[in-house]
Amino acid sequence: MKLNVNGSERDLEVDDHESLLTALRERLGLPGSKNACEQGECGSCSVLLDGALVCSCLVLAGAVAGRDVRTVEALSDDEGLHPVQRAFAETGAVQCGFCTPGLVVATYALLTENPEPSDREVREALSGNICRCTGYGRILEAVQRASAAMYRR
Ligand code: FES
Ligand code: FES
Numbered sequence: 360m361k362l363n364v365n366g367s368e369r370d371l372e373v374d375d376h377e378s379l380l381t382a383l384r385e386r387l388g389l390p391g392s393k394n395a396c397e398q399g400e401c402g403s404c405s406v407l408l409d410g411a412l413v414c415s416c417l418v419l420a421g422a423v424a425g426r427d428v429r430t431v432e433a434l435s436d437d438e439g440l441h442p443v444q445r446a447f448a449e450t451g452a453v454q455c456g457f458c459t460p461g462l463v464v465a466t467y468a469l470l471t472e473n474p475e476p477s478d479r480e481v482r483e484a485l486s487g488n489i490c491r492c493t494g495y496g497r498i499l500e501a502v503q504r505a506s507a508a509m510y511r512r
Contacts, residue, residue: 360372360373360421360423360424360425361424361425362423362424362425362426362427362428363426363427363428364383364387364389364428364429364430365389365428365429365430365432365433366433369387371386371387371420372386373386373420373421374420375421376419377419377420377421378397378415378416378417378418378419378420379406379408379415379416379418379419379420379422379423379428380392380394380397380404380414380415380416380418381394381420382420383406383415383428383430389430389432391430391431391432391460392404392405392406392415392430392431392460392461392464393457393458393460393461394416395457395458395489396416397416398416399414399416399417400489401458401461401488401489402414402458402461402462402465402485402487402488402489403457403458403460403461403488403489404416404461405460405461405462405464405465405468405487405488406428406429406430406431406464407427407428407429407430407464407467407468408423408426408427408428409426409427410427410429411468412464412465412468414487415428429464430460430464431460431461431463431464434463434464434467441463441467442505442508442509443463443466443467443470443501443505443509444463445505445508446501446502446504446505446508447459447462447463447466447498447501447505449501449504450497450500450501450504451497452493452497452498452500452501453493454492454493455491455492457491458488458489458490458491458492461488462485462488462490462498465484465485465487465488466484466485466501466502466505468484469481469484469485469502470502470505470506470509474506474509474510475506475510476502476506478499481499481502481503482495482499485498485502
């Protein structure tokens with residue numbers, strides 16, 4: 360099947376029950392999306408599917424033929440890190456880093472829809488992303504910092 364991943368058309372053969380997460384990591388060489396629970400509970404595997412935030416561990420790879428997938432790898436470019444990624448690094452919102460790609464993708468999705476979210480809106484938007492290390496204070500701070508950087512407040 361063909362699909363668009365991070366702006367490039369890719370050709371892929373997948374097994375019947377293979378998840379999009381497995382296809383991204385093991386067939387397409389994109390290990391940014393993490394596998395922590397494989398049950399839709401932690402958000403570490405978050406990607407954008409046709410612009411909507413999804414847990415890639417819950418999406419069948421075979422179901423994304425012809426669709427557009429964006430992973431955390433799409434956020435940085437030759438110019439460097441995306442403001443969301445920079446904000447997480449600069450606020451110290453990263454410890455082991457396992458949850459970080461999912462949080463970064465979820466934050467990017469939130470700020471694309473809602474440039475200046477309230478703390479409550481941030482908490483709601485990130486409620487599907489679990490961090491086992493940091494507590495959430497610095498993560499909330501990182502989201503507000505990213506909002507300011509993206510929209511130059
Ligand atoms: S690995 Fe997909 S939600 Fe946890
Ligand atoms: S930084 Fe370790 S799980 Fe979030």
